Amino acid sequence: xxxxxxxxxxxxxxxxxxxxxxxxxxxxxxxxxxxxxxxxxxxxxxxxxxxxxxxxxxxxxxxxxxxxxxxxxxxxxxxxxxxxxxxxxxxxxxxxxxxxxxxxxxxxxxxxxxxxxxxxxxxxxxxxxxxxxxxxxxxxxxxxxxxxxxxxxxxxxxxxxxxxxxxxxxxxxxxxxxxxxxxxxxxxxxxxxxxxxxxxxxxxxxxxxxxxxxxxxxxxxxxxxxxxxxxxxxxxxxxxxxxxxxxxxxxxxxxxxxxxxxxxxxxxxxxxxxxxxxxxxxxxxxxxxxxxxxxxxxxxxxxxxxxxxxxxxxxxxxxxxxxxxxxxxxxxxxxxxxxxxxxxxxxxxxxxxxxxxxxxxxxxxxxxxxxxxxxxxxxxxxxxxxxxxxxxxxxxxxxxxxxxxx
Numbered sequence: 001x002x003x004x005x006x007x008x009x010x011x012x013x014x015x016x017x018x019x020x021x022x023x024x025x026x027x028x029x030x031x032x033x034x035x036x037x038x039x040x041x042x043x044x045x046x047x048x049x050x051x052x053x054x055x056x057x058x059x060x061x062x063x064x065x066x067x068x069x070x071x072x073x074x075x076x077x078x079x080x081x082x083x084x085x086x087x088x089x090x091x092x093x094x095x096x097x098x099x100x101x102x103x104x105x106x107x108x109x110x111x112x113x114x115x116x117x118x119x120x121x122x123x124x125x126x127x128x129x130x131x132x133x134x135x136x137x138x139x140x141x142x143x144x145x146x147x148x149x150x151x152x153x154x155x156x157x158x159x160x161x162x163x164x165x166x167x168x169x170x171x172x173x174x175x176x177x178x179x180x181x182x183x184x185x186x187x188x189x190x191x192x193x194x195x196x197x198x199x200x201x202x203x204x205x206x207x208x209x210x211x212x213x214x215x216x217x218x219x220x221x222x223x224x225x226x227x228x229x230x231x232x233x234x235x236x237x238x239x240x241x242x243x244x245x246x247x248x249x250x251x252x253x254x255x256x257x258x259x260x261x262x263x264x265x266x267x268x269x270x271x272x273x274x275x276x277x278x279x280x281x282x283x284x285x286x287x288x289x290x291x292x293x294x295x296x297x298x299x300x301x302x303x304x305x306x307x308x309x310x311x312x313x314x315x316x317x318x319x320x321x322x323x324x325x326x327x328x329x330x331x332x333x334x335x336x337x338x339x340x341x342x343x344x345x346x347x348x349x350x351x352x353x354x355x356x357x358x359x360x361x362x363x364x365x366x367x368x369x370x371x372x373x374x375x376x377x378x379x380x381x382x383x384x385x386x387x388x389x390x391x392x393x394x395x396x397x398x399x400x401x402x403x404x405x406x
Contacts, residue, residue: 009261010258012254015261015263016263018243018247019047019246020045020240021241021268022098022236022246023200024204026053026098026102030102030180032057034235035078035234037077037135037168037235039235039238040236040237041074041075043072043239044072044074048095048096050096052096052099053093053102055092058092059089062078062079062084076235078233080233082112085112086113086114089115091115093349095118095121095122097398098173100152101127101130102177103116103404104127106181106264107154108134108137108157109180110156112155116151117120117151117152120324129149129150129174130174132147133211134162134178134181138161139155139156139160140155141153141154159186159229160181160231162182162190163178163190165189166192167192170196172272172388174198175197179227182229183227183231184229188226190225190227193223194222195220197223198216207238209231209236211231212226212227213226214222221318238296240295248326250305251276251287255264255285255286255308260305260306261304262304264302264303266302267286268299268319270299271306275319275320282313285305287304289303290302310338310384311335311337311340311384312334312339314339314342315343315344316342318347320348325400329404336382336384338383344377345377346377348377351383356400358373359401360401364380
């Protein structure tokens with residue numbers, strides 16, 4: 001067990017280069033694997049989750065070259081839609097739910113058997129929402145617990161059959177799994193979600209030459225995405241923005257430290273991901289957005305963050321999908337904001353790497369914060385200028401909890 005000791009900082013000053021976006025890195029690797037020709041991925045995230053996806057692609061027979069330049073770089077030699085081969089061992093995806101769900105979709109369209117597993121935490125994550133629509137497309141998929149969780153056995157087929165899928169919840173992972181399977185289906189697969197989730201897959205596919213249709217998804221309305229099967233992807237030059245979910249920890253730190261001015265260059269500001277930025281603005285944060293531009297289909301900008309006094313807010317409904325990964329650090333901001341912050345309609349947070357609602361409630365109490373755990377969220381009574389007391393905390397194996405507590 002590793003330990004991290006954190007001492008208070010009186011001042012934060014300078015520029016912080018944030019690592020590449022995790023969600024986009026996963027998707028770029030998988031699309032490169034079924035594209036024709038070489039793909040170069042600049043500023044990919046060399047963290048364990050993404051490396052699990054990369055190792056799976058290598059196990060499926062594709063050559064990958066990593067370059068340790070100042071900016072991490074990947075070169076993947078894709079051989080088109082028929083290049084993948086059956087792995088000679090189980091695909092161990094560690095703690096990466098994105099790897100598990102997206103690979104299940106991709107491998108549903110491959111005519112061989114794959115077995116996907118992971119660590120104890122990943123094997124508890126729900127898989128039925130992914131497995132059932134892929135079965136409707138014609139793949140044979142089996143999971144432990146009656147198809148509820150990993151290990152997952154995928155006997156793919158080609159071609160699959162296109163379906164119209166209506167998702168019970170907004171889920172970028174589920175949507176992306178079905179779109180990846182749709183590449184290998186006869187006809188057009190349509191995925192409808194109740195509100196628009198992060199849309200990195202839809203933005204990235206055209207960079208590889210695919211045509212994707214997107215309708216709706218504005219002002220909290222349902223979103224409908226169409227993917228016609230049989231499209232041949234081509235290798236591409238992909239530039240990954242800095243990860244806003246990782247930047248969130250620095251943003252909140254610079255907001256609540258008394259003396260700070262921090263610049264974060266080329267951060268992804270995809271509107272399906274900026275829920276925390278918008279919310280912090282409502283709470284009174286001082287975040288300046290400069291040099292808006294586009295990078296491989298993704299909007300990016302430079303962020304400058306200065307200290308501010310925050311106030312509590314109420315959050316729920318369709319706002320949560322745009323900030324689902326930022327919940328732990330939002331709780332930290334709420335703890336030092338004036339008044340009450342209430343998060344509702346957040347049941348999905350109990351199904352992440354940890355039960356993030358229960359964990360953040362328990363850990364914040366150790367700092368002296370007044371917290372009430374709700375069935376579908378959390379109530380935090382904050383106080384501006386509050387000096388939190390030191391504590392011995394547990395990350396519960398969840399990296400976002402560890403960063404928020406630090």
